[in-house]
Amino acid sequence: MLVTCVSTQSDRVLTTRQGEPGQEVRTLALSMDDRKKRILRAIIDDHILTAAPVGSRTISRKYDMGLSSATIRNEMSDLEEMGYLEQPHISAGRVPNARAYRLYVDQLLESGEVDALVADQAREYFLRHVKQLEDVVASTAQVLSELTRYASLVLMPRQLELRIRSLHMVSISRSAALVIIVTDAGIVRDSMVHVSESLDSDALYAISRMLTERFRDRTLGEVQEMLRQYVLQAEADPRVLRGIMELAEQIEKQNATDNVQVHGSHNILYYPEYQDVDTARSVLTLLEAKERLVSLMKANTDAAFDVRIGPENGIPEMACCSLILAPYQASGGSTGTLGIIGPTRMPYDRVMSTLTAVGGALTDMLSAI
Secondary structure, eight states: OOEEEEOOOOEEEEEEEESTTTOOOOOOOOOOOHHHHEEEEEEEHHHHHHOOBBBBBHHHHHOOOOOOHHHHHHHHHHHHHTTEEOOSSSOOEEEEEEHHHHHHHHHHHHHHHHHHHHHHHHHHHHHHHHTTTHHHHHHHHHHHHHSSSSSEEEOOOOGGGGGGEEEEEEETTTTTTEEEETTTTTTTTEEEEEOTTOOOOOOOOOOHHHHHHHHOBBBBBHHHHHHHHHHHHSSOOOHHHHHHHHHHHHHHHTTTTTTTTEEGGGGGGGGGGGOOHHHHHHHHHHHHOHHHHHHHHHTOOSSSOOEEEGGGGGOOTTTTTEEEEEEEEOOOGGGGEEEEEETTTTTTHHHHHHHHHHHOOOOOOOOOO
16 A cells, blocks of 8 residues: 655655555655755765764854855754654754665765775775685675675575586595585585595596586586486496485585675674664674575665665664665676675765675676686
């Protein structure tokens, strides 16, 4: 059911959809003048930096608007009535709410505002720190967390769509070997399998070459079936065949669920929004719930960014968090997702610039494999 709320101010109409927690059909017909927009943006910029309520004197002194403190105070009062600002205490300044950040982000997206310097620095940092393709996804999550100082998420492409680049068998004991699978997304799957004690390193290398030749450029889904047929038809040491079948079963289990890498969860503890123990615990618990994170990230659209602010996430634990998602491409057309979770007062322009740079660099790297 659609509910349309018209304020006493005749300059705005807000349409919301009931029954869909955190989802707002943001139909805002705003005739907010440029002065109010400039003041609102200054309040948001200052609150992002300080996490403190912002007063009219602060805006008058720090931002060159040519307006008196009294004029700014009146405009802030209007913005509060319009539903963009809140006043935590009577004597305090104002703080922007989720609706203010939504307007702020929408204007950034409409203007295509991406800081080129931030993007260049992020790309350079990423390329300097991500050197091992074998753990490129985990490294990407780490780099994103270091660049933004927030929690980062990297959702891998659906693994059944990934294609084999190479397969290696490495002896780790007289009766066991480590099987390592490298895919076109630079993602490694490693599993220990049982082998005959008569197989030395040279024999395992020969098996590795044979399997690589058979499986190269095949999807993991195709490889599963090929492994089963190989076990049934090949004439070889039964221990090796059982090991290969074990690998097929492990690949199948790994592909039963989507894989998301999370890094930098502890970063939220550095922000005053999460100083309350219960708030911090609920967010940290969410960041450990991989299935819930995957469901959040899989709802991503094909747009360059998917920005969800506070209640828009539809998850109570994220009422004080924003989630920004951006896609990246692996070779073969499979798509993964990068994400950042932080307080609603995050510097959206910098975070989006960073995601753009890292996503582009990751796409280029994976396409070159």
